[in-house]
Amino acid sequence: MEAGKQGKRVIVVGTRQSALALTQTGQVIDELARISEEHGFDYTFEVKKIVTKGDRILDVTLSKVGGKGLFVKEIEQALVDGDIDLAVHSMKDMPYELPEGLMNGAIPKRVDPRDCLVTREGGGLDALPLGARVGTSSLRRSCQLKHARPDLQLESIRGNIDSRIRKLETEGFDAVVLASAGLTRMGWQDRISANIPVDVCLPAVGQGALGIECRETDAQIRELLSLLNDNETELTVRAERSFLGSLNGGCQVPIGAYCMRGEELEGQSGTYNLIMTGMVGSPDGAVLLKEVMQGSDPEQLGKDVAAALIARGADRILADIGG
Numbered sequence: 001m002e003a004g005k006q007g008k009r010v011i012v013v014g015t016r017q018s019a020l021a022l023t024q025t026g027q028v029i030d031e032l033a034r035i036s037e038e039h040g041f042d043y044t045f046e047v048k049k050i051v052t053k054g055d056r057i058l059d060v061t062l063s064k065v066g067g068k069g070l071f072v073k074e075i076e077q078a079l080v081d082g083d084i085d086l087a088v089h090s091m092k093d094m095p096y097e098l099p100e101g102l103m104n105g106a107i108p109k110r111v112d113p114r115d116c117l118v119t120r121e122g123g124g125l126d127a128l129p130l131g132a133r134v135g136t137s138s139l140r141r142s143c144q145l146k147h148a149r150p151d152l153q154l155e156s157i158r159g160n161i162d163s164r165i166r167k168l169e170t171e172g173f174d175a176v177v178l179a180s181a182g183l184t185r186m187g188w189q190d191r192i193s194a195n196i197p198v199d200v201c202l203p204a205v206g207q208g209a210l211g212i213e214c215r216e217t218d219a220q221i222r223e224l225l226s227l228l229n230d231n232e233t234e235l236t237v238r239a240e241r242s243f244l245g246s247l248n249g250g251c252q253v254p255i256g257a258y259c260m261r262g263e264e265l266e267g268q269s270g271t272y273n274l275i276m277t278g279m280v281g282s283p284d285g286a287v288l289l290k291e292v293m294q295g296s297d298p299e300q301l302g303k304d305v306a307a308a309l310i311a312r313g314a315d316r317i318l319a320d321i322g323g
Ligand SMILES: NCc1[nH]cc(CCC(=O)O)c1CC(=O)O
Pocket: 090, 091, 092, 093, 161, 177, 178, 179, 180, 181, 182, 206, 207, 208, 209
């Protein structure tokens, strides 16, 4: 990479305008400002809020709208057009393929990847009464929860985190399912009744991680972002995204994956054993296929796990639901 020439620069950061998006963008900017100061860069940061298609249709069930990248397309266009210099996304909202000329400049350290339950009475899955009403509009979550607890009534719920928690009270749900990461980033971790173990509910690809997108040609930003990257998160998220890419899935199909980094390989500095679990299921939870594999090349591992699931019929399940 060409070293950037550091002069004075106002860096415009694009983000969605939800409370969570603004909070996590603020956290990234604080971190980038700290890094800039540490390295003697004369950078200041400005936030630019961008409304995405996903924000405009928050009242419709997303899986019915379909399409990939509902929460990122407009932001990526602003990046291509030069209206912003970098964009902060929730990694799990990023489609596998980025537009020509854009790249993932940094994947900062991941927080808790698990889903969690926010329940009316407290306690986790085991504490939910028979036939409890659980709110989620994620096919991945309903598939796995239904598989673990066939008695549960999974019902669609949309909106930002705060409105989903409110609906727990106003719409009489016994529980809603949310990403632990979102609640933690908002400082609302005391609302988490229980985290759901990954072997019960495999998270979405990239859940708990952020993706910082930039232009391939912007050497200054690339240099800055490289200082924010977390190697362990990058390796594991690359494996999960390779899996997603091989299955051609967006975040609206029952696909889940979680990769962990194991030991560094002997005599191969920077190369690690990676352990990944991938799943594909039917929306009603009747079919749930899982594979666990190990490897040291993230892209290859993702492809291998996808191939193993496809060999067991994952492609037919996904074709059936139009994924
Ligand atoms: N689907 C929306 C979304 N996109 C990112 C997060 C927060 C979690 C994360 O950053 O992985 C959420 C909320 C949720 O799923 O509860």
